[in-house]
Amino acid sequence: MKRTLSVPGLAYGGDYNPEQWPEEVWAEDMRLMREAGVNLVSVGIFSWALLEPSEGVYDFSRLDKVLDLLHDNGIAADLATPTAAPPAWFFRAHPEALPTDRDGRTLSYGSRQTFCPSSPAYREAALRIARAVAERYADHPAVVMWHVHNEYGCHNAACYCDTSAAAFRRWLRARYGDDPAALNDAWGTTFWSQWYYDWEEVLPPRATGAVPNPTHQLDWRRFCSDELLSLCTAERDVLRAAAPSVPATTNFMVMANFEALDYWRWAPELDVVSNDHYLMSTDPESEIDIALSGDVVRSLAGGPWLLMEHSTGAVNWQPVNRAKGPGELRRNALAHVARGADGVAYFQWRAAKAGAEQWHSAMLPHAGTDSRIWQDVVRLGADLKALAEVRGSTGTAEVAVVWDWDARWALELPSQPSGELRFLELVRSWYEPLWRSGVAVDFVRPDADLSAYRLVLAPSLYLVDDAGAANLAAFAEGGGTLAVGFHSGAVDENCHVRLGGYPGAFRDVLGVRSDEPFPLLPGAPVGLSGAVPEGATGTLWSERLRLEGAEAVASYADGPLAGVPAVTRHGYGAGAAWYLATLPDPDTLAAVLDRVRSEAGVEPVRSAPAGVEVVRRRGPEADYLFVIDHTGRGASVPVAADATELLTGKETPGSVTVAPGDVAVVREPRGR
Ligand code: GAL
Numbered sequence: 110m111k112r113t114l115s116v117p118g119l120a121y122g123g124d125y126n127p128e129q130w131p132e133e134v135w136a137e138d139m140r141l142m143r144e145a146g147v148n149l150v151s152v153g154i155f156s157w158a159l160l161e162p163s164e165g166v167y168d169f170s171r172l173d174k175v176l177d178l179l180h181d182n183g184i185a186a187d188l189a190t191p192t193a194a195p196p197a198w199f200f201r202a203h204p205e206a207l208p209t210d211r212d213g214r215t216l217s218y219g220s221r222q223t224f225c226p227s228s229p230a231y232r233e234a235a236l237r238i239a240r241a242v243a244e245r246y247a248d249h250p251a252v253v254m255w256h257v258h259n260e261y262g263c264h265n266a267a268c269y270c271d272t273s274a275a276a277f278r279r280w281l282r283a284r285y286g287d288d289p290a291a292l293n294d295a296w297g298t299t300f301w302s303q304w305y306y307d308w309e310e311v312l313p314p315r316a317t318g319a320v321p322n323p324t325h326q327l328d329w330r331r332f333c334s335d336e337l338l339s340l341c342t343a344e345r346d347v348l349r350a351a352a353p354s355v356p357a358t359t360n361f362m363v364m365a366n367f368e369a370l371d372y373w374r375w376a377p378e379l380d381v382v383s384n385d386h387y388l389m390s391t392d393p394e395s396e397i398d399i400a401l402s403g404d405v406v407r408s409l410a411g412g413p414w415l416l417m418e419h420s421t422g423a424v425n426w427q428p429v430n431r432a433k434g435p436g437e438l439r440r441n442a443l444a445h446v447a448r449g450a451d452g453v454a455y456f457q458w459r460a461a462k463a464g465a466e467q468w469h470s471a472m473l474p475h476a477g478t479d480s481r482i483w484q485d486v487v488r489l490g491a492d493l494k495a496l497a498e499v500r501g502s503t504g505t506a507e508v509a510v511v512w513d514w515d516a517r518w519a520l521e522l523p524s525q526p527s528g529e530l531r532f533l534e535l536v537r538s539w540y541e542p543l544w545r546s547g548v549a550v551d552f553v554r555p556d557a558d559l560s561a562y563r564l565v566l567a568p569s570l571y572l573v574d575d576a577g578a579a580n581l582a583a584f585a586e587g588g589g590t591l592a593v594g595f596h597s598g599a600v601d602e603n604c605h606v607r608l609g610g611y612p613g614a615f616r617d618v619l620g621v622r623s624d625e626p627f628p629l630l631p632g633a634p635v636g637l638s639g640a641v642p643e644g645a646t647g648t649l650w651s652e653r654l655r656l657e658g659a660e661a662v663a664s665y666a667d668g669p670l671a672g673v674p675a676v677t678r679h680g681y682g683a684g685a686a687w688y689l690a691t692l693p694d695p696d697t698l699a700a701v702l703d704r705v706r707s708e709a710g711v712e713p714v715r716s717a718p719a720g721v722e723v724v725r726r727r728g729p730e731a732d733y734l735f736v737i738d739h740t741g742r743g744a745s746v747p748v749a750a751d752a753t754e755l756l757t758g759k760e761t762p763g764s765v766t767v768a769p770g771d772v773a774v775v776r777e778p779r780g781r
Contacts, residue, residue, distance in 0.1 A: 112356035112380040115253050116149050116185050118497030120415060120452025121490055123472050125150035127175050128159055129461055135175070138459065139182040141473060146490025149185045150458060151417065152176070153242070154259045155221060157191035161238055163198055169245055180251035187358070187417075188246055189256035190344050192235040194221040203230040208268035212316045215270075220465065222264040226336045227276035232343065239344045243351035255348045256417075257359040260385060261337045266369035267329070269313040273336075278308050280332045295603045296324040320524045324604045327572075330518045334371045342378050356380035360417040363405045365389050365398055365533065371514035372409050373554055382410035385418035385456070386445065390431035396722065396739050397544050399441060401537060403448025404504070405512060408552040412503045413451040416442075421455055421482045422470030432470070436770040438485040440737055443492065443772045447724035447735030451500050453493060495755050496774055502728030506549035507711045510540065511567040511581070513555055519572040519604055520596070527628035529649055532569050535594060538692060539568035542699035547713035547723050548706065559584045564709035566702075570597040572604060578614035585618055586682030590709035592702070593619060595650045595690045596626070611652060612688070619688040620658030620679030627651045627670055629691070636666030637675055637693065642700055647675055647691030654690050662687075662701070676701055718744045721767070727779075734775040736767045743769040749777040 114120065122142070127135050142150070152175060153160070161167055179186050200207060200218040206228035209215050216223050224231045235258075246252050267273075285291040289305045298304045303322055305311050314321040314329050345357045358381040361372055366389065376382050384406040388395040406414050421438055423430035433441070442453045460471035472486045517532035543550055551562075555577025559565055565584055570577075570593065578598055585591040598614030600606055607613025610622040627650075629635060634646035641663045651670050659679035665671050677688045687705055692698070715723045720740035726733045733755075736746050745766045754761045755774045767773040 119493045120149040121493045122147040122150040123455035124457040145487045151187040151256050154189040155194045158196035176251045185253040186251040187254040187256045188252045190239040193259040206231045209270035225268040227273045239347045243348045247352035255357040257344045262369045267333045323522050358383045360385045363402045376409040383415040383417035390427050399444045405552045407449035415452040416445045416450040418456040425468040499733045502726035506551040507563045508550045509553040509562045509565045512552040516570050516572040526626045535569040542702045556580050564590045566592050568594040572600050574602040582618035585684040585686045588683035592687040592705050618686045623652040623654045625653045635668045637663045638666040639663035641697045645697040646694045649692045651691050717746045732777045736773045738767045748775045752777050
């Protein structure tokens with residue numbers, strides 16, 4: 110059964126926590142939600158303690174009223190299971206369900222998400238409250254979606270207690286079979302006398318004297334992601350049993366500071382993919398982070414998705430929390446829509462006056478409606494209404510960037526040749542020039558069907574299995590253009606080094622072979638010469654590379670590897686494969702990727718001045734061009750002769766003008 114969200118047009122709203130306020134406030138909430146055009150709110154996310162005052166005893170009186178009130182006001186509910194915040198009574202009865210950190214410290218309750226993901230008592234209690242909520246509200250007319258838990262793994266991605274150890278062993282036995290020999294082989298446990306004779310000897314990678322085994326750590330990360338996923342699917346099944354046609358979602362965190370879950374495995378389990386995204390105050394170009402995150406989420410969803418949370422202004426969990434500048438709220442929200450969001454929501458509706466998030470921005474600030482944020486929120490509601498027809502349309506791209514959580518986790522394990530390598534930073538370095546040139550990008554797994562793409566980039570694919578490597582090579586052989594970043598293909602799915610030279614799995618397709626990495630020290634770049642801009646440098650990595658069929662595009666200009674190829678191109682089958690054996694400085698990387706891109710025949714969505722983002726969503730009858738000005742100067746962009754700007758409703762034949770720092774959304778009818 111296809112379960113889809115039934116809110117008309119684009120969804121707009123936020124987390125609604127009326128339990129934080131006396132009932133007199135609720136009527137004002139409804140009035141202001143209507144004023145802002147809110148049509149969907151997430152309710153009940155952290156309400157467990159109020160809904161179940163003691164084990165098996167429920168009090169739904171408040172939630173009954175809230176859902177009725179929402180329905181009476183034409184606002185739909187994304188009703189949460191409150192399982193991210195078990196009540197104090199639960200932990201007093203089940204202290205064993207508290208999580209233990211790597212150093213063996215048991216954490217206390219008193220915040221949220223402080224439970225052991227493998228605790229049977231937690232699972233039982235979570236499914237009990239989920240069932241109670243589901244059965245009570247399955248047929249409530251306000252409920253259009255289930256919000257399972259909240260941000261799985263945000264605070265408790267891993268627990269190292271004995272219960273988790275036993276669950277980890279069960280997961281390992283399912284992977285390797287009952288004989289520990291297969292595990293010993295996969296983990297390489299002859300090293301440092303780590304051989305396991307008995308499953309009971311296998312533990313989580315707790316704090317120990319020296320570096321734990323890499324495959325042990327990698328399997329642990331896989332296990333932790335799967336363990337939380339099993340909680341999510343168990344709740345989802347309870348909800349589905351009660352309400353078979355109501356879609357279920359859980360909010361992902363594809364954003365800069367979270368990496369614990371393999372969302373390729375999660376996304377297919379949910380009816381609606383939704384994401385939370387917050388700006389990092391230290392990022393001077395957070396518009397690129399929004400775009401990258403949106404492209405990843407759209408790729409996970411395979412189409413439109415929902416922005417479940419972002420902020421109207423500052424958050425409260427960074428060292429210094431930057432507020433948004435003029436027009437930024439609008440640009441941010443519509444940028445997510447441009448990347449495929451069919452709805453935009455915030456944490457949270459009304460700014461809290463008490464509790465840990467009292468200094469977090471909200472749709473309705475402490476200052477009330479006489480505030481810039483409120484004005485922006487009301488305007489955004491009108492904007493989203495004007496964009497109703499973009500719902501269901503989605504991006505189309507000729508470029509795919511390979512993104513793999515195993516590769517991400519493995520790259521960042523300790524005891525690499527360089528501790529400076531960060532998956533997301535590498536991917537972002539390659540993504541930035543694509544963003545600047547206005548090229549549409551999807552993200553894919555290494556083993557994805559690549560037939561829709563002309564260009565595939567693998568900025569960082571340290572770990573790849575044989576099937577993934579063969580898939581990428583076949584893409585080049587069949588006429589595609591492939592570009593691979595340094596230290597890719599180095600290890601297999603067990604984190605075992607691929608022997609015979611680097612970059613292991615990609616030597617053949619890239620036509621190169623390296624016999625030794627020469628990681629670069631921070632602040633000590635190496636010069637590059639050849640078909641690269643004057644003064645080009647490389648950072649992070651270099652290696653002694655030999656050509657075995659490829660040609661050198663650029664070489665090291667100085668240092669111990671002077672004269673050795675640093676960027677190479679290999680004609681392979683009907684296509685070509687490029688290797689970047691260092692991280693070129695941004696201008697050089699942009700120049701190299703420009704060349705790769707034009708060789709692949711990939712064009713920007715629309716030609717636009719630098720700093721003006723143009724993104725396309727394609728629907729059955731029209732294309733929608735989102736034009737976002739990040740220059741602060743405004744711009745004009747060519748559009749079709751029969752185009753209409755949807756936010757103003759005006760026809761814009763031939764070109765659209767976007768005001769400084771503003772956004773335009775243009776409908777271009779298709780099939781002309
Ligand atoms: C999210 C969380 C919300 C709120 C928000 C603050 O991680 O889901 O409940 O805490 O962060 O930015």
